[in-house]
Amino acid sequence: MSKPKNRVRKWILTGLTLSLLIPTLAACNTSKGKDADVRRTLRIGTMYGSKQDESYFRQQFTDMFEFTHSNIDIEVVPAIDYSEQQFEDQSKQMEQPNPLEKVKAIMTGTNPVDVMIFDMSMLSQLVNESLLKQLDPMIKEEKIDTNEFVTTVIEGIKDQGNGFLYALTPTFTPSALYYNKKLFSKAGVEVPHDGMSWDDVFNLAKRMKKGTGKDAVFGFSFNQWGAGDNYWDVQNYAAPLQLKMFDNKGETMTVNTPQWEAVWKTVTDLYKDHVTPHQEDMQYDQPQDGKMRYNPFQGQLFLNGKVAMTVGDYNMINQIQQMNDNSDKLKIEKLDWDVVSMPFHVGHEGVGGSIYLNNLSGINAKAANPDDAWEFVKFMNGKEWAKLKSRSTYEMSARKEFVKARDGMSYNVEAFTKMKPAPLLQSSAEEQKLYRDKPNLNMVSELGSRAYSEVIQGKKSVKEALTQWETKGNDLLQKIKLNPKGQIDGVFDDVYGGEGNIPMEKRAVMEAAGEG
Template identity: 50%
Template structure:
């Protein structure tokens, strides 16, 4: 009885009871289950969790349990994060193996029914036939997926050779934000959807102006002051090209190539010409307490950059700043809009900025596959999307009909879902990084060589050749001892049990 009251309090807390109408209940469930019906336990496996699963329950399961009185849901984390709360730092923390941990709770005497994971782990589970294909159930129940965002549904299909092995009720995404007034003042046409990176960089050159603390940059990979172009370019620019630092066995560097050289030539010239900010941009303002404002660390809001890549939830921050403009010193409301993230000509429909963090699949060994499918149908239904589109400001629902601009605003919202996501990281690559943490040092030392390019000490081709030579030596050290890690200058060391350098 106490558990039931606790559950009801959760529902009241997130206002589900207030927003659910009788029509929604009937539409989703076909009516309340008979109290005499035998209780079913639906076990849902999530990548990580632990001492508090209230957020996940509020987002996905409370409403289902409320409308399905005969179903009790258990949340089973593949990795219990509560263990890290009591880490005193004396032992080196080992990166968990997400795939192996998920497979563990999917097998054995009491396997989970539903699997909630990202596309990287899902991809491998599909390859190993550990999750059920959903297409037969979708067809049998005439479950409508036509309203799903194409980039979302196609992104999932790409993992299963054109078949669906999972569905996701929501996703996160990014787009290119731009300051409309800056373009108008410069007499430059604003950006459009599906522009190439070179197109955007050319626009950025025309918008960049001013000197010193008054410098306005044309473009930034993110809005934060003090960001670094070496790391910034990885997620949006390099990953979309699927460039690798070393081969699949982590035995040979792959950075000394014409494609890598072109990337470094492009990025270093943009940084040296101050078209994009470097790691020192705006830091003096941040460190000067007299100049502090609530938007100091945000280069887009503070008017220091004309275009930047931001997530969909950034709309809330811009709107909030505009609504409080009178309270912010030296700030004027920003007239803004968004277009899709730039693309590479060889991949004109791939944006790389849609994340499917919570895909729901059915374990091939599920004890309750029918209930599992009913749950997945429920949270991917039109009624669920209609409800969540009003209450979730950090993710977007997967059904196009219910993706609307923030109330009171007018902007190009389709920019957030116009492009398909980049291919997910191969779980084998992730496991390689987990087993050989020194590989992060091999990647990060590239920063030293890129800085030498920015300082005009080396050409991009020369720096990449030196990165290749140094990286190959580091890879050999790791091959001889997988525990090897590296200091910032590439000096190898073997961590001691207390996390120090041996």
């Protein structure tokens, strides 16, 4: 580990722009009394990393804390060290490590980490395993006002913590519904507004659809690229509904239901009615004068004025700004846009998908140094650190004070803060255990993807596809019951006929053997 003075020199050389803020941050050093001069080590766990390359993580999370807490040394401990994996034999490289088991190992071993930094997918698992210390008592004692944080962020964390706070995050990555103001004005249709249901959005999208070929305008797309045939977009759309693919034992399929049918029919009808664009519509996003020119936004139908509304994350603003700033060079029209909150499913008001809480920090229940661990979590989520992180162009500050539109831009920035994250799949302790015990259950979703593809291709109705998924899925679940972790062959061979539907890896082998 490098000496403290080397880290100070690094910050002097690379962080001069922070000089005006340093006195404020230095005042946050709360080491007091007899402990002020005692050197201590704070062990911080990460989901992934490498001991040989910690610089990025330290710049993002720990360097400033060490600078302002000169008697504390930080040791970074990755749960999964990807640099070590590359030296394993090929068979072990193919095995994907279990993130939860790896995290548990560094939190419960002989020298446990004090702080754990992780993403939202891990929070409920750590809470259910009683691995994290509840933060509510310390927050109350320190008189930290959680009302200063974005409400939906705090509520989202509580939802995964059984109503309590076991972690905090300085930033989050929200999504919103972007819309093209010019297209709505030209069509004489009222623009979207905050608090719309998915039904409202789809009805609006149908009114905005017009034209064909190169003159076509599409009402909506589930992503900024445009094509409406992506199975994973459907999964994200349906996430707040928490539809289950199989029962709690992982032995019986539960997809052939009116709820599943309604979701699939809604989305595939939009595709069939050409309210959402098709893959072939991407070709019209080409220069019509026959002259080839570089356009880094080519293929993104919303950015190029071909889609009236789309779901996009916070980072999409960067692309819009960059495109508009260079519109003259690209010889394209500037995008006149705004955003509204993510739509909701009726009965699930206030919940929107595609909102991610990253960089959560929690205190290990077995921390050897819990006081400094809390000091770090408090620092990482304090106002001073939030001010620095608010400069991010791809994440939004979790503190209300720093939720502002970008300099020189005007848009409905509050739209990004109105919706809670959708509950994660495999969020309950029982579901998590089921997938750990039977990792082959992940194959069931692939069956669903292929069934959905047949609906898109017009080969089957939604009902027929779901019935097939149910039948093939039940057969697969019985095989998984007998072989929960080992390789299962022939699962997809007889599901879809035709060479085009042969799994990619199998098709590659056939071609290599001269059979393709």
